[in-house]
Amino acid sequence: MQETYKPTSVLDSFVTVGRSSRRSVPWRWRQWKDVFADHSVRLITTAVSLLALVMGIALLIRAWPILSSRPLGELLFSSTWQPVKGYFGFWPFIMSSILVTLLAMLLAVPCATFSAIYLAEYNHSTRAFFKPVIDMLASIPSVVYGLWGVLFVVPFVRDVAGKWIGETLGAVLPFLANDNPTGYGLLAGGIVLAIMVFPIIVSVTEEVLRSVPQNMREASLALGATHWETTKFVVLRHALPGVIAANVLGFSRAFGETLAVMMVVGNVVQVPHSLFDAAYPLPALIANNYGEMMSIPMYDAALMGAALVLLAVVLVFNVGAQLVLSRLTGRQ
Amino acid sequence: MNRRQKRRWEEIFFKTVMRGSLLLIAVVLGLIVVSITWKGIGALNWQMLTQAPQGGFYMGKEGGILNAITGSLLLAVGATALALVSALPVVFYLHAYAGRSRWVSGVRLALDVLWGIPSIVYGAFGFTLMLLVGLRASLLGGIIALTLVELPILARTMDEVLRMVPSDLKEATRALGTTRLELTGILLRQTIPGLVTAVLLAFGRGIGDAASVLFTAGYTDNMPQSLLRPVASLPLAVFFQLNTPFPEVQERAYASALVLMMLVLVISLLSRLSLKLLGKYVVR
Numbered sequence: 366m367q368e369t370y371k372p373t374s375v376l377d378s379f380v381t382v383g384r385s386s387r388r389s390v391p392w393r394w395r396q397w398k399d400v401f402a403d404h405s406v407r408l409i410t411t412a413v414s415l416l417a418l419v420m421g422i423a424l425l426i427r428a429w430p431i432l433s434s435r436p437l438g439e440l441l442f443s444s445t446w447q448p449v450k451g452y453f454g455f456w457p458f459i460m461s462s463i464l465v466t467l468l469a470m471l472l473a474v475p476c477a478t479f480s481a482i483y484l485a486e487y488n489h490s491t492r493a494f495f496k497p498v499i500d501m502l503a504s505i506p507s508v509v510y511g512l513w514g515v516l517f518v519v520p521f522v523r524d525v526a527g528k529w530i531g532e533t534l535g536a537v538l539p540f541l542a543n544d545n546p547t548g549y550g551l552l553a554g555g556i557v558l559a560i561m562v563f564p565i566i567v568s569v570t571e572e573v574l575r576s577v578p579q580n581m582r583e584a585s586l587a588l589g590a591t592h593w594e595t596t597k598f599v600v601l602r603h604a605l606p607g608v609i610a611a612n613v614l615g616f617s618r619a620f621g622e623t624l625a626v627m628m629v630v631g632n633v634v635q636v637p638h639s640l641f642d643a644a645y646p647l648p649a650l651i652a653n654n655y656g657e658m659m660s661i662p663m664y665d666a667a668l669m670g671a672a673l674v675l676l677a678v679v680l681v682f683n684v685g686a687q688l689v690l691s692r693l694t695g696r697q
Numbered sequence: 698m699n700r701r702q703k704r705r706w707e708e709i710f711f712k713t714v715m716r717g718s719l720l721l722i723a724v725v726l727g728l729i730v731v732s733i734t735w736k737g738i739g740a741l742n743w744q745m746l747t748q749a750p751q752g753g754f755y756m757g758k759e760g761g762i763l764n765a766i767t768g769s770l771l772l773a774v775g776a777t778a779l780a781l782v783s784a785l786p787v788v789f790y791l792h793a794y795a796g797r798s799r800w801v802s803g804v805r806l807a808l809d810v811l812w813g814i815p816s817i818v819y820g821a822f823g824f825t826l827m828l829l830v831g832l833r834a835s836l837l838g839g840i841i842a843l844t845l846v847e848l849p850i851l852a853r854t855m856d857e858v859l860r861m862v863p864s865d866l867k868e869a870t871r872a873l874g875t876t877r878l879e880l881t882g883i884l885l886r887q888t889i890p891g892l893v894t895a896v897l898l899a900f901g902r903g904i905g906d907a908a909s910v911l912f913t914a915g916y917t918d919n920m921p922q923s924l925l926r927p928v929a930s931l932p933l934a935v936f937f938q939l940n941t942p943f944p945e946v947q948e949r950a951y952a953s954a955l956v957l958m959m960l961v962l963v964i965s966l967l968s969r970l971s972l973k974l975l976g977k978y979v980v981r
Contacts, residue, residue, distance in 0.1 A: 399876035403794055409786040413848065414807035417814065420822045427825050476718040483715035495719060497969070502726050504898075504965045505958060506905025508932040512939060512954045513729050516736065560725055593708045614813065621815020623908035624936065648817045648908065655824075655912045672821035676814065683813040687806055 421676055428670035431663050440670070446634050453667045455674065460636045461551075461644035465626060466619045468555030468640075469562060474612055477563050481570035481611075486582075486596050503564035511628030514557040519629055522556075523548025527641050535639075543641040547631065550643045554630035558619045566615040569690070573607030574600060576694040607693040610686040617682035621675055623648035647671050730958070737955025740948035746956070750918040755941050762953050764920050765934035769957075771836060771921050772914060772930055773903035776843035777851075780899060783844070784852035792859045792867075792884060793877045805856065811849035817908040819845045824912045836921060836928040839914025846909050851899040858891030859884055866980075890975035897968035901961050907932030931957045 425432075431440070431453060443454025484492050523546070531543025577600050585595040601608065631643025632653060651668050658665040748761035787804065795801045823842030832838050862884055870883045885892070907930070915927030916937065931953060938950035 395876055395879070399878040402789070402878045402881075406786045406790040406794055409783060410790040410804055413783065413787050413811075413852070414804050416845070416848075417807065417811055420814070420818065423822055423825050424818075476721060479711075479715040479718040480722060483712075483719055487712065487715065491719070495723070498723055498726055501962065501965060502722070504901055504905070504961055505729065506907070506932055506961055508905070508907050508935045509729070509733060509954050509958050512935060512950065513733060515939065516951075517728070517732065560729075563722060591704055591708045593711045594704070617813055618815075621817060623815065623817045624932065628936070628939070648815060651817055651821060652908060652911055669821060669825070672818050676818045679814055679818070680810060683810045684806070687809045691802065691806065 417676075417680060421673070421680070424669050424673040424676060428666050428673050431666035431670055434663075444636060448661050448664045448667065451663065453663065453670075455647075455671065457634050457636050458645055458647045458650050458671065459674070461630070462620060462646040462648075464637055465551055465554040465558060465630060465644055465646055466616055468551060469558035469619050470612065470616055472555060472559035473563050473566060473615065476559075477566035477615070478570060478608065478612075480563075481567045481574060482596055482601075484567070485571045485574035486600060487592065499564045499567055502560070503568075507561065507622060507625040508628075510557055510561055511625035514553060514625060514629040518553045518556050519548040521548075522550070522553045522641070526552065531641065540639050541641075542639045544639070545631070545641045545643060547643070549629055549631035550641050551630070551637050552640050554626045554644060554646070557625050557629050558622060561622060561625060562615040562619045565618055566611050569611035569614055570608055573604045573611060573690065573694060576607070577603050604693070606689050610689040610693075613682050613686040614690075617679045617686070620682075621648055621679055623652050627652055647675050651675075730962075733951065733954055733958055736948075736951040737953075740952035741955060742952075745949065745952055749920050755938070755943070755946055762929075762931070762934050762949070762956070764918060765929040765931045765953065766956065768836075768914070768921050768928040769904050769931040769960075772839050772843055772910060772928065773900050775836070775840035776847050776903050777896060777900045779840065779844040780847040780851045781896060784848055784855060787852045788855045788859060789881045791856055792862075793881045805853070808849045808853045808856070812853055815908070816846050816906050817911075820909040820912050823909065827913060832925070834913060834915030834927050835925045836914060837924045839910040839928060839930070842909040842913040843903050843906060846906055847899040847903050850902055851895055854895035854898055855888075855892055858888050858895060861891065862887055887979055889978055890972045893971040893975060894968040897964050897971065901964040901968070904964070905932060905957065905961050907936065931960075 435453070440453060440455055441459065442456050443452070444456045445452040445454045446457060480495075484495060527543045527545070527548060530541055535542040581599050581603060582595055585599040586592075590598065626646055627649035630646060630649065632645050632649055633643035634645050635642065637644045651671050654664070654668060658668050744759070745761040746766070747763055748759070749764040750760035750762070787808070791801055791804060795804075820842050823838060823845065826841065827833070827838045866883070866887065867880060870880050871877075875883070910930050911933065914930060916929050916933050917927040918929070919926075921928045935950050935953045935957060938946050938953060941947065
């Protein structure tokens with residue numbers, strides 16, 4: 366298969382000269398293309414991999430005016446939010462975000478974990494039906510969840526949960542007291558968010574459980590353990606870091622969810638003290654105020670600072686969770 | 698109750714709890730789909746789908762959401778095309794060029810982390826980029842922000858698809874004397890169904906994403922005209938219509954949400970079908 370070599374470009378012969386000490390066969394056009402592709406592919410991959418870092422730096426630069434002019438402690442822990450007067454305390458927003466996310470996790474985690482166990486350990490044939498269901502849940506846009514929340518969850522909280530819990534337990538426990546007649550609040554946000562993070566927790570937990578070696582289960586079953594005992598003492602114990610990581614991923618997903626939460630959570634600047642109080646999470650702050658942010662001094666820096674806080678929290682949680690997952694499932 | 702009975706009841710109890718939680722989630726999905734369809738179908742009519750908003754649309758007068766439908770499609774098509782152009786090299790790197798270097802796991806970690814970043818942060822970053830080059834809220838800006846949202850989804854899904862290719866195929870291809878670039882052609886050819894699935898998945902995500910286009914694409918009642926003008930999108934149409942005090946307009950929000958949900962569900966259905974329909978073009 367001897368081909369006569371014809372240089373097709375100047376660069377081609379250049380490459381030939383450069384490599385001639387190692388190769389006796391001259392390089393062909395397709396080999397040169399390969400080298401070119403190699404370099405460009407590496408360049409693009411590096412750029413994409415550094416994207417998170419670039420985003421962090423860009424947001425930091427934009428938020429710098431406010432970060433440099435006020436102490437960080439005041440920004441993060443002050444509850445005074447009066448942009449027009451120049452007071453920017455993020456504490457109500459940070460607390461709202463944390464509380465609504467924790468509430469969502471509280472509702473979603475048991476349900477999601479049990480579902481994932483059933484799909485991975487118990488009945489493999491139900492998986493054929495439930496995998497598409499979970500994928501569909503994951504693909505529904507967040508604004509549709511928000512609309513559904515406004516239509517169903519908010520009235521439910523207002524007329525059923527709020528009345529019932531507020532009148533019975535609310536009289537005794539301050540965090541269950543209900544003095545918000547609208548229904549838009551922490552609980553509504555938590556319920557909607559719980560449904561939204563359910564698919565990701567289930568699919569990651571299921572993947573983790575599947576990576577547990579089969580012979581561990583067999584050994585336990587052979588010793589006479591029941592199916593549930595095997596799951597509890599062998600599978601879950603082995604997969605615990607991964608299950609935790611799955612929930613951390615769910616947490617960080619919920620933490621940044623914007624539109625659906627914003628539509629049902631009430632958007633009142635306050636630190637919520639009760640399950641039924643209105644809240645104002647960080648993403649909603651950014652999304653609601655982008656219109657005015659250029660007209661009030663420092664406002665744009667404050668909103669970019671909020672985005673930076675979101676990015677930082679999500680990055681830390683995600684990197685940790687992904688490292689645990691990749692070690693456990695060996696998928697990287 | 699003796700010990701044996703207790704263990705048996707524990708087994709039954711937890712099995713019931715698990716079945717119950719699965720059932721609960723299926724019921725919730727059913728409830729969402731059925732109730733949005735129920736509410737939306739009443740307000741949906743031909744005029745909604747074929748007209749842009751006329752004067753007084755937000756007070757319940759004439760008009761439709763054609764501007765939002767076309768705007769969303771344009772945004773998602775543009776973003777998916779750009780994301781595909783930048784995700785393919787990354788996937789080529791991971792599967793044809795990198796070999797077994799330690800960078801591979803680093804790149805995968807970076808993509809997984811990017812996937813988890815909330816889209817509102819992408820929106821804020823996109824807005825920063827636009828300020829830098831002096832671009833106002835426009836179709837182009839929206840496409841750029843949406844590209845960033847879709848890029849990790851596309852790259853990571855295609856990566857998983859290409860991992861299904863048996864290493865025998867790669868080795869046989871290389872043993873015939875191909876370059877790595879030519880190997881990528883073989884890999885692409887072999888994984889077409891999976892890649893189409895990945896593209897459709899990213900497309901569906903792009904259509905439904907609202908937070909990233911909120912500042913970058915803006916909103917307008919006109920039909921999309923140019924790359925540098927603001928453009929409407931379906932999720933924001935739902936959001937703005939719902940926020941008006943008029944019940945007639947809120948009805949339209951339900952109809953718009955129905956259109957959006959149907960689009961997304963059809964896309965997700967298509968992505969499932971593509972594995973079946975295109976499977977015949979693949980060597981097994």
